[in-house]
Amino acid sequence: MMKSRPDGGNATDKVLAVLQALGEHERLADITAATGLARSTVHRILQSLVEHRFALTTGDGRYIGGPVVLTLAGRLMGRFDPAEHADGALRRLSDDTGYPVHLGLLAGDDVVYGAKIEGAKPYRMPSRVGMSVRLHATGIGKAILAALPEPTVRAIVQRTGLEPRTPNTISDEGELLRHLEGVRARGYAVDDEENEPGIQCVAAAVFDHTGRVTGAVSVSTLALEPWDVPVERLGERVVAAAVEISESLGAPASAALRGAAGS
Known part of the structure; x- marks a missing residue:
């Protein structure tokens, strides 16, 4: 859970905030509200996540976790103690x-x-x-x-x-x-x-x-x-x-x- 909104944070903070919000929300408006970032910033980050396969678009305006996230989660959970x-x-x-x-x-x-x-x-x-x-x-x-x-x-x-x-x-x-x-x-x-x-x-x-x-x-x-x-x-x-x-x-x-x- 983010302890504070990353409005004034660096680029990494903003990407991480969007990636975390993606775990609970699918719509651009909801992800924007959850992060407190500008809509344009969230949209740009989501497009980058899609490009690198950390996220996928469903074609109806929703975003979901991509294959890279699932693969990474599976590898980490395999070593989880x-x-x-x-x-x-x-x-x-x-x-x-x-x-x-x-x-x-x-x-x-x-x-x-x-x-x-x-x-x-x-x-x-x-x-x-x-x-x-x-x-x-x-x-x-x-x-x-x-x-x-x-x-x-x-x-x-x-x-x-x-x-x-x-x-x-x-x-x-x-x-x-x-x-x-x-x-x-x-x-x-x-x-x-x-x-x-x-x-x-x-x-x-x-x-x-x-x-x-x-x-x-x-x-x-x-x-x-x-x-x-x-x-x-x-x-x-x-x-x-x-x-x-x-x-x-x-x-x-x-x-x-x-x-x-x-x-």
């Missing part, structure tokens, strides 16, 4: 809170830990990068489920069941659906010793460039050690990190802020 893009935000969250931090990625009907930072606490979490866990029993998993449509959640439950990992695990479908409503309202999920006895966590959903939920970020602690701050404040920090990670993954603003709606 969400954990690498999230690294800065994960480290800032760990430094800010002192807690162990995880990034979990949705993989089929499970969550796979894609990144882990131990934090400043004297204890270590038993999780490891590459470990997979069920969605219903973890904070990361419940944050992801809360961002999915209810029919999708029901379908996942039908396929995987709701194994009671601990006495605190939600193992009833109706109860889980009601619980997820609360997660959506707050903007973050809480794991109260539901996956591992003695471990609690707070998690918020992360979205990718398509606007779909792709995972979640969390902070964890031992149940015997109270959180250093009220869980509501901790939730705000986790949500902020999730929004930052979503933006780094190219999520549309509406999707990146979706998880923060309840905060």
Whole structure:
């Protein structure tokens, strides 16, 4: 997302502004309005993009992304590592809170830990990068489920069941659906010793460039050690990190802020 309009910027700023607007708009008037540039400037840039195959004209006054953009996007996505893009935000969250931090990625009907930072606490979490866990029993998993449509959640439950990992695990479908409503309202999920006895966590959903939920970020602690701050404040920090990670993954603003709606 452009942080400011490039009216007084250099030629590169203007081209980039038009190229970015082309991702959301097709008409010359709409692209002009989105960039704040002069109509003649936008038209000239679009013609250059068409010439170099970064854009195509459809014949009815619309512009769409061209083959060069699609090829470049495909090559970049082939090397795309969400954990690498999230690294800065994960480290800032760990430094800010002192807690162990995880990034979990949705993989089929499970969550796979894609990144882990131990934090400043004297204890270590038993999780490891590459470990997979069920969605219903973890904070990361419940944050992801809360961002999915209810029919999708029901379908996942039908396929995987709701194994009671601990006495605190939600193992009833109706109860889980009601619980997820609360997660959506707050903007973050809480794991109260539901996956591992003695471990609690707070998690918020992360979205990718398509606007779909792709995972979640969390902070964890031992149940015997109270959180250093009220869980509501901790939730705000986790949500902020999730929004930052979503933006780094190219999520549309509406999707990146979706998880923060309840905060």
